[in-house]
Amino acid sequence: MPKFKKMGSLMIILVFSMLISPSFCSQESSQFRRPMILEYPDGGVAEQEEMNLECTSWRIAVEANNLNPWKTIPQECADYVKNYMTGKGYKLDLERVSNEASVFAKTVNVGDDSKDVWIFDIDETLLSNLPYYSDHGYGLEVFNGVEFDKWVGKGMALAIEPSLRLYHEVLSLGFKVFLLTGRSERQRDVTVQNLMNVGFKNWDKLILRDTEDHGKLATIFKSEKRTEMLKEGFRILGNSGDQWSDLLGHSMSTRSFKLPNPMYYIP
Amino acid sequence: MPKFKKMGSLMIILVFSMLISPSFCSQESSQFRRPMILEYPDGGVAEQEEMNLECTSWRIAVEANNLNPWKTIPQECADYVKNYMTGKGYKLDLERVSNEASVFAKTVNVGDDSKDVWIFDIDETLLSNLPYYSDHGYGLEVFNGVEFDKWVGKGMALAIEPSLRLYHEVLSLGFKVFLLTGRSERQRDVTVQNLMNVGFKNWDKLILRDTEDHGKLATIFKSEKRTEMLKEGFRILGNSGDQWSDLLGHSMSTRSFKLPNPMYYIP
Numbered sequence: 001m002p003k004f005k006k007m008g009s010l011m012i013i014l015v016f017s018m019l020i021s022p023s024f025c026s027q028e029s030s031q032f033r034r035p036m037i038l039e040y041p042d043g044g045v046a047e048q049e050e051m052n053l054e055c056t057s058w059r060i061a062v063e064a065n066n067l068n069p070w071k072t073i074p075q076e077c078a079d080y081v082k083n084y085m086t087g088k089g090y091k092l093d094l095e096r097v098s099n100e101a102s103v104f105a106k107t108v109n110v111g112d113d114s115k116d117v118w119i120f121d122i123d124e125t126l127l128s129n130l131p132y133y134s135d136h137g138y139g140l141e142v143f144n145g146v147e148f149d150k151w152v153g154k155g156m157a158l159a160i161e162p163s164l165r166l167y168h169e170v171l172s173l174g175f176k177v178f179l180l181t182g183r184s185e186r187q188r189d190v191t192v193q194n195l196m197n198v199g200f201k202n203w204d205k206l207i208l209r210d211t212e213d214h215g216k217l218a219t220i221f222k223s224e225k226r227t228e229m230l231k232e233g234f235r236i237l238g239n240s241g242d243q244w245s246d247l248l249g250h251s252m253s254t255r256s257f258k259l260p261n262p263m264y265y266i267p
Numbered sequence: 268m269p270k271f272k273k274m275g276s277l278m279i280i281l282v283f284s285m286l287i288s289p290s291f292c293s294q295e296s297s298q299f300r301r302p303m304i305l306e307y308p309d310g311g312v313a314e315q316e317e318m319n320l321e322c323t324s325w326r327i328a329v330e331a332n333n334l335n336p337w338k339t340i341p342q343e344c345a346d347y348v349k350n351y352m353t354g355k356g357y358k359l360d361l362e363r364v365s366n367e368a369s370v371f372a373k374t375v376n377v378g379d380d381s382k383d384v385w386i387f388d389i390d391e392t393l394l395s396n397l398p399y400y401s402d403h404g405y406g407l408e409v410f411n412g413v414e415f416d417k418w419v420g421k422g423m424a425l426a427i428e429p430s431l432r433l434y435h436e437v438l439s440l441g442f443k444v445f446l447l448t449g450r451s452e453r454q455r456d457v458t459v460q461n462l463m464n465v466g467f468k469n470w471d472k473l474i475l476r477d478t479e480d481h482g483k484l485a486t487i488f489k490s491e492k493r494t495e496m497l498k499e500g501f502r503i504l505g506n507s508g509d510q511w512s513d514l515l516g517h518s519m520s521t522r523s524f525k526l527p528n529p530m531y532y533i534p
Contacts, residue, residue, distance in 0.1 A: 056323065057359040063331040064525040066364050068371055092324040097333045104335055258331040 055080035059262045065244040070265050073139040081262050082138045085130065093260040098162035101240060101257045102169055108237050110174040117234045118170045119226070119253065121241035122181040122191065124261045126167065126200055127157035139263030152183065155190045159198035163240065163259070167200060170238065176204040178234075180225055180246070182218050182266065185210045218266045223249030322347035326529045332511040337532050340406040348529050349405045352397065360527040365429035368507060368524045369436055375504050377441035384471075384501045385437045386493070386520065388508035389448040389458065391528045393434065393467055394424035406530030419450065422457045426465035430507065430526070434467060437505065443471040445501075447492055447513070449485050449533065452477045485533045490516030 055077035061067050073081050084090055110116045120126050132151040133139065151157075171177055183191055185208045192206065213221045222245065226236055230251050239246065239253035242261035247253070322344035328334050340348050351357055377383045387393050399418040400406065418424075438444055450458055452475045459473065480488045489512065493503055497518050506513065506520035509528035514520070 053355055053359060057356065057363055060327060060330050060360055060527065061363050061367065063327050064364075064527075066367050066524055068367055088320055089324065092320060093327055096324055096328050097331075100328065100333050100335055257333055260327065260331075 051076060052080065059084070062262050062265070063258060063260060065248075065258075067265070069267050071142055073262065075140070077262075078137065078140050081140075084262065085133070085138050090260060094160060094162045097240075097257050097259050098166040101166050101238060101255075104255050104257075105166075105170050105173055105175070105238060108173070108175075111235075112174075114174075114176055115234050116175050117178055117229060117236050118175040118238040119178050119180050119236060119240070119246075120163070120167065120203075121243070121246040122179055122183060122195070123157070124160075124242040124263075125240055125246070125259050126160060126163050126179070127194060127198070128160050129157050131156065131158070133263055143264055149187070152187055153190055155194040155197065157194050157198070159200070160259075164199050166240070171202055175237070176234070177202070178205040178207065178229065179203050180207045180222055181209075182221070183208050184214070218243065218245035219249040222246060223251055226251035226253075318343060319347065326351070329529050329532070330525060330527060332515075332525075334532070336534050338409055340529065342407070345404065345407050348407075351529065352400070352405050357527060361427060361429045364507075364524050364526050365433040368433050368505060368522075371522050371524075372433075372437050372440055372442070372505060375440070375442075378502075379441075381441075381443055382501050383442050384445055384496060384503050385442040385505040386445045386447050386503060386507070387430070387434065387470075388510070388513040389446055389450060389462075390424070391427075391509035391530075392507055392513070392526050393427060393430050393446070394461060394465070395427050396424050398423070398425070400530055410531055416454070419454055420457055422461040422464065424461050424465075426467070427526075431466050433507070438469055442505070443501070444469070445472040445474065445496065446470050447474045447489055448476075449488070450475050451481070485510065485512035486516040489513060490518055493518035493520075 055074070058067075058074060058077055059081075105118070108116065123129055129148075129151065132148065136144070136147070167177065179195075181191070188206070188208055191208070195201075195203075207225050209216075209221060216224075227250060229236060236251065236253040237255065239256040240259060241247050241256070242259040243266045244258065245266050247256040247258060322341070325334075325341060325344055326348075372385070375383065390396055396415075396418065399415065403411070403414070434444065446462075448458070455473070455475055458475070462468075462470075474492050476483075476488060483491075494517060496503060503518065503520040504522065506523040507526060508514050508523070509526040510533045511525065512533050514523040514525060
């Protein structure tokens with residue numbers, strides 16, 4: 001019966017046309033359609049999302065000053081920190097902290113006695129050493145002072161743009177700007193040159209570690225220097241730093257602003 | 268020719284069995300298979316990832332104490348905060364902060380004069396008011412003191428489990444535990460009952476706001492109470508709180524631990 005023969009051929013054509021049609025499965029499964037994200041080379045997405053959660057939690061603990069002293073970032077957060085530092089996250093956080101600082105600065109009634117001070121730390125606050133850290137695993141390697149000093153000696157650190165804007169703004173509002181850094185007095189010239197080259201000018205004091213300050217914890221060194229400022233009659237209203245040791249201790253500022261830095265920890 | 272008739276029937280059965288087989292399409296499309304994430308109802312994934320970045324940046328700023336005073340969470344972070352508070356992120360952060368506090372507590376050489384103190388705040392530190400906040404948009408609604416007091420009056424706040432473990436641990440290490448809360452003296456009984464019901468016992472002092480403390484900023488009220496402790500000869504070594512106003516000010520503890528809380532801000 002040719003009718004059945006025809007029907008059989010028709011059926012075969014039908015089946016194959018359905019099988020090769022690209023729209024068949026997508027339509028068939030449209031009720032399950034979901035957006036797609038890139039798969040990471042070394043693991044599934046669930047695993048990757050778990051790691052993101054863990055590393056974000058770790059980073060939150062860094063920024064909230066909850067972590068006990070640490071020497072390197074967690075091995076498993078190496079990619080996370082690299083992606084954060086080179087991607088949009090770090091930029092967003094830098095912009096937010098400068099914006100909030102700017103809002104606060106504008107609320108201050110700056111006196112006309114030139115005694116209202118804003119303190120800035122230098123490394124990872126005004127200047128970015130990202131080119132150095134990109135060669136050293138973004139905090140995955142234990143800090144090497146000798147290597148880092150070679151980098152500082154080149155005077156090639158970059159301006160952190162949102163900090164540069166804040167810097168100009170607090171100056172124009174009438175604050176005195178004091179720079180308070182853990183860099184050594186021996187690095188004064190290259191530091192001044194580097195700062196000026198990328199747009200930082202007109203600070204009132206640049207305080208570096210002198211011979212007697214080496215070996216002091218940053219918290220102690222910086223607190224002592226702030227105490228001296230208070231003794232000289234200055235009012236410390238704002239303080240910007242990427243380390244909690246820039247901000248805590250004694251003689252603290254009225255408001256302080258913690259810039260993001262998940263790469264290293266200075267006690 | 269029954270042969271063709273048979274073939275036709277066979278083909279029909281084959282086609283339908285393929286169509287209804289759940290594995291058919293997934294195998295056919297395996298070369299396009301990618302991990303899937305849930306689609307958000309109101310936007311694409313790129314937009315959603317952008318929002319996640321923004322809201323994570325906002326949350327980082329909350330936890331790092333960079334934000335100027337705020338009354339509600341950003342409208343656009345409503346889902347983000349809800350997901351964080353009810354999902355894995357909040358739990359992870361709570362566990363991390365208690366673990367770090369525990370590591371620190373064990374390094375302390377607790378004296379045998381019963382003068383070493385660990386301070387705990389109560390709300391969102393020992394006790395969770397999540398059932399209340401889930402009914403009030405997780406911080407999206409402006410704080411309503413009258414409504415919140417009704418909730419407190421029920422005495423139904425939950426234990427924050429990682430804090431309960433830390434609480435028992437610092438007690439067993441020999442610390443005295445002082446509870447220092449912005450709750451009112453009028454809420455003493457229900458607070459004691461609530462704390463005991465969920466496992467908090469054996470504190471040494473429970474300090475609430477008395478009549479003269481109402482209207483004081485939390486930072487001032489808590490600093491004054493810490494100063495009194497120092498005058499009584501206590502050494503404040505640890506302090507756990509979900510607000511920076513629990514931790515900053517004067518007479519600060521040796522180490523402080525900031526529990527996560529993106530839902531509200533107390534100055």
